[in-house]
Amino acid sequence: MEINHLTAAEARVWRAFARGETVDFRESPDEDPADGGDWGAERTLRAGVLRALLLDGPRQDGEVPSLSVAGARITGRLDLQHATTDHPVRLRNCHFDEAPRCYAARLRELNLSESLLPGLVAHAVHVDGILRMTRTRFTGTVRLGGARIAGSLYLESAQVSAPGTEVPVLQLNQASVGADLSAPGLRTQGQIRLNGATVAGSLNLSDARLGNPEDAALDAQTLTVGGDMLLRHAEVHGWLGLRGARITGRLDLSYVLLSNPGGSALQASSTAVGELWLRKAPPMEGTLNLRRAQLDVLFLEPDSLPQEVLIGDLTYTSLVPHEPAERRLPMLERQRDGYVPHAYEQLTAAYRRVGDDHAARLVQLAKQRRHRNTLPWYGRLWGLVQDVTVGYGFRPMRAAGWLLSLLAIGSVAFALHHPQPLKAGEAPPFHPVFYTLDLLLPVISFGQEDAFAPSGGYQALAYVLVLTGWILATTVIAGVTRTVSRQ
Structure with missing residues (x-):
């Protein structure tokens, strides 16, 4: 493509590309990309021009080319399927008429922060640096299944909704993130899918608002997190699924609201977690499922418990904070599975480790009384x-x-x-x-x-x-x- 075929706005971006300069079309820093449909030709770029720049743009000796644009309207589909580009792509505060397609592409860096997009198709994308979508708004599905991101994935205060669709609105299943997945303040309407994903660092969903009532708000079966998984001060409407997850550090559910009345609020069966924190939170609205979970530390405040729990074969080394047995026993009495001897033995062992033999005896006495109700009349x-x-x-x-x-x-x-x-x-x-x-x-x-x-x-x-x-x-x-x- 020759520069003679470009509009004035496109020619400006074309010349800046070779020098790695940023072209900012904004008239004020607080412009809303939602108004981008009314932006005129002076700040409109064709997606085909941007594709040509990334695949075969001009070079300048001694400079690092990059596509860096702010405040533009991008028309047409930015199609980078199977493409490889060594140039950073920064399209911030932009309005996209169509969802970019980056299926199986290989990119150096991708930054779509504060932009408005009707979705993103990026299955199996490889990003050698970071993928940043801070405060980005999506009105369609974000497809990152199987993505390989060498650095961090940033979704701080991003918004994802796809009215009328039944598929997950944010798809990160089987994705691999080489550092952190940082998404504090994330807002979603629909399901987030993290099945089989791997995050080498920490996963931060603090202050998030996840909504998918009566279904999975976050489905993260077999998720692997090398650091902490944080949902502090979050609100989850729908069930939170972590079955088979492996979290090396802390799963922090402090101050969280988990609401799925009539179903499971937290499905964490068969998980392996360093520390599970359930503290300073209102009682769960729904069932707590910790069957077969393996925890080093269970930080559980009795007031955060729901009316129904599933804790068969749950194992933990330490139980904090230290509470009287009378405060802990209701957890065992709320088991939907009925009498589960293993649960009483685990609680007894936790008290004995801290030297509270009196509480341990009370738990064993409660176990015998619960067992008595399962016997025939002469045994009772x-x-x-x-x-x-x-x-x-x-x-x-x-x-x-x-x-x-x-x-x-x-x-x-x-x-x-x-x-x-x-x-x-x-x-x-x-x-x-x-x-x-x-x-x-x-x-x-x-x-x-x-x-x-x-x-x-x-x-x-x-x-x-x-x-x-x-x-x-x-x-x-x-x-x-x-x-x-x-x-």
Whole structure:
């Protein structure tokens, strides 16, 4: 293409390209590219001219060519499919009439910041530097599936919406980002897809507003993040999907609003996360799914929990902040799967690691009580006896209290009415305390029980003491055995 065939605006850009200079068509820095449809020929560029510049533009000795334009209207489709260009592409504050097509292209750098585009088609694009779309507005889908970005991807305060489409509005599935994916303040109406994506650095979605009610707002199955994944102060309407994700650092959901009533709010089953932070946030509206997740640190404030959780086979090393067992147990009681013994064992282990044996015992007691509800009637009855008498072995002093109470009742009763000796003249002197102990303790004998025989109501009392003694002895042995086996 020769410069004689260009408009005045295009010729200006053509000459600036060889010197790497920026051409700024804006009349004021606060212009809105949404008004670009009314911009005249003095700031309109044909997409074909820009393509010719990038593929075979002029060179100037001692200069680094680059396409750097601000405040232009770009007509036609900028088609760079399968193209390779060594020149940075910076089209900022521009209005695009059609979505650029960069499928399988290889670019040095691409900057579309603060521009307005009806979409972007860039599957499998290779960017040797950074891809910057800060405060860019898209009114159609952004297709970056399989993209390879050597540097960072910037989407700060970008807006993506595609009314009427059923496909994800921001597609980054199988994409690879060599540094950070920075998107604080991102706004989307529709699904973000990050399935199988890899981010070598951190993924920042703090202050984002993601909306796709009753469906996936962010679907990031098998996502891999080398640093932290941040959603602080974000709002997510729809479910947040992280099944099978691997996040080396921190998954920070502090101050986040997760809302998907009637479905899952957070699907993080089978994830491996260094630290999961759920703090300073309102209760989730929907289900929390952490089945089979593996966490080093679970930073969970009870007030952030939803009414229903799925935590079967969840494993964690540390649980913070330190809360009384009474504050943690509701999490285990809200499990949709019902009684899950592993969840109680995990919470017990977390308390034991910090030396809170009292809380650990309370969790184990709650486990036995929950287990009792799953047994047939006779099992529930026997469990109730163990609970009332010795608290399943976690409250052994209860047995001593029962024994002392029964000892006092028997001693007083038999002191007021001595039972008759079985063989007159051969019986030892009667002692009401030791006689009652003989009835209560099935193993120890003081020679009183075999020498005297109560009658009437006192015989019934003796039977009650014998039966109660056996029950107490059995429950104490069962409780001690259970405690020793746990040790």
